Amino acid sequence: MHNEENNEKKSTMNPCEQLDEETLFMVSQTFKALSDTTRIRILHLLSQRECSVNEIAEELSLLQTTVSHQLRFLKNLRLVKFRRAGTTLYYSQDDQHVMDLLQQAIHHACHD
Amino acid sequence: MHNEENNEKKSTMNPCEQLDEETLFMVSQTFKALSDTTRIRILHLLSQRECSVNEIAEELSLLQTTVSHQLRFLKNLRLVKFRRAGTTLYYSQDDQHVMDLLQQAIHHACHD
DNA sequence: TTAATATATGAGTATATATTCATATTTAAT
DNA sequence: ATTAAATATGAATATATACTCATATATTAA
Numbered sequence: 001m002h003n004e005e006n007n008e009k010k011s012t013m014n015p016c017e018q019l020d021e022e023t024l025f026m027v028s029q030t031f032k033a034l035s036d037t038t039r040i041r042i043l044h045l046l047s048q049r050e051c052s053v054n055e056i057a058e059e060l061s062l063l064q065t066t067v068s069h070q071l072r073f074l075k076n077l078r079l080v081k082f083r084r085a086g087t088t089l090y091y092s093q094d095d096q097h098v099m100d101l102l103q104q105a106i107h108h109a110c111h112d
Numbered sequence: 113m114h115n116e117e118n119n120e121k122k123s124t125m126n127p128c129e130q131l132d133e134e135t136l137f138m139v140s141q142t143f144k145a146l147s148d149t150t151r152i153r154i155l156h157l158l159s160q161r162e163c164s165v166n167e168i169a170e171e172l173s174l175l176q177t178t179v180s181h182q183l184r185f186l187k188n189l190r191l192v193k194f195r196r197a198g199t200t201l202y203y204s205q206d207d208q209h210v211m212d213l214l215q216q217a218i219h220h221a222c223h224d
Numbered sequence: 225t226t227a228a229t230a231t232a233t234g235a236g237t238a239t240a241t242a243t244t245c246a247t248a249t250t251t252a253a254t
Numbered sequence: 255a256t257t258a259a260a261t262a263t264g265a266a267t268a269t270a271t272a273c274t275c276a277t278a279t280a281t282t283a284a
Contacts, residue, residue, distance in 0.1 A: 016215075016222040019156055024149050026221040027214070031146040036242075037136050040143075044131055053261060066243060068262055087251045087260045097220050101213055102139070103128075108209050109138040110128040148272075165231060178273060180232055199230040199281045 033077050034102055038062065039070050044106070046080060047099050050092040145189050146214055150174065151182050156218070158192060159211050162204040 016023065033039055041060050045051060051059070057067045071091060074080045081094040093099050128135065145151055153172050157163060163171070169179045183203055186192045193206040205211050 016218045017160070019153065019218065023218060023221045024152060026224075027217045028147055028149045028152055030217055030221070031143045031152075032241095034143040035140055035147040037140045038242075040136060040140055041131065048129065054259095063244070064261070065245080065263085069242080072262075084251085087258090089261065097216075101216060104209075104213060105139045105142055106128045106131065106135060109135045109142070112138075144271095150272075166229095175274070176231070177233085177275080181272080184232075196281085199228095201231065 029077060030098060030101075033074060033079055034098070034105070036070075038066065039074060040102065042067065042070055043074070043079065043093070043099065043102055046091060046093045047103070050090045052088045052090050054088075056091070141189060142210060142213075145186060145191055146210070146217070148182075150178065151186060152214065154179065154182055155186070155191065155205070155211065155214055158203060158205045159215070162202045164200045164202050166200075168203070 019027075034043070038060075042056055045056060045059060053064060053067050053071065056062070056071075057064045060067075071080060071082075075082070077095075079093070079095045079098055080091050082089045082091045084090075131139075146155070150172075154168055157168060157171060165176060165179050165183065168174070168183075169176045172179075183192060183194075187194070189207075191205070191207045191210055192203050194201045194203045196202075
């Protein structure tokens with residue numbers, strides 16, 4: 001039996017075994033962002049290309065204000081960023097790691 | 113510029129570029145499971161070891177009925193399974209892929 | 225069969241969330 | 255300065271969700 005060694009090695013490789021309050025909250029927030037179909041569609045679109053608010057609304061058949069509200073949500077979590085061009089704001093992804101999580105889940109869902 | 117080649121390669125590697133209704137729903141459900149702090153704590157515990165309902169409740173300082181309700185949620189999504197031993201039900205993880213998503217998010221949150 | 229233990233279930237309540245409508249803000253053009 | 259276009263914001267509403275209490279079910283032992 002090598003329990004102590006194993007535990008030691010495991011905790012070296014994965015120092016997140018005990019979930020502190022802060023980590024727990026961050027993780028839940030991240031997944032909450034990915035748990036709504038509207039936000040998933042927006043993020044999935046932004047994973048393919050930069051879009052203005054109106055472009056997102058048209059492409060996904062959503063109201064502009066719905067898109068704006070969700071973009072604010074995603075922006076607060078720093079999952080998206082934007083650049084301004086005149087009165088138009090172009091949004092794009094800003095967290096490759098979270099986009100990877102989304103892509104993995106989509107891939108998994110597609111193949112089951 | 114190799115855009116066409118890149119696109120072709122990307123769509124070969126990732127055949128899930130357009131999200132159908134069913135995939136979208138599955139993905140949102142999966143992330144919804146991971147978006148609640150109570151469920152995260154339960155899944156995180158079950159990623160380490162098999163536990164009875166009461167063990168989970170004690171370990172996480174939750175009411176038994178709260179744990180039962182959340183386990184039902186997770187069982188419906190086939191994220192956990194259980195075996196019976198007398199009157200005791202031992203729950204364990206049942207979807208390694210989703211556990212990987214959780215572990216990645218925890219790791220990411222811990223290191224930012 | 226009765227009692228004890230472990231777990232599940234249903235109803236009620238409180239909170240969170242997504243969407244919509246109305247309107248405000250910002251930028252650029254005339 | 256006005257106007258138009260793009261986006262953001264706040265309030266209201268409807269729905270979803272998590273938790274708790276009371277109670278039901280299931281398994282085992284006496």
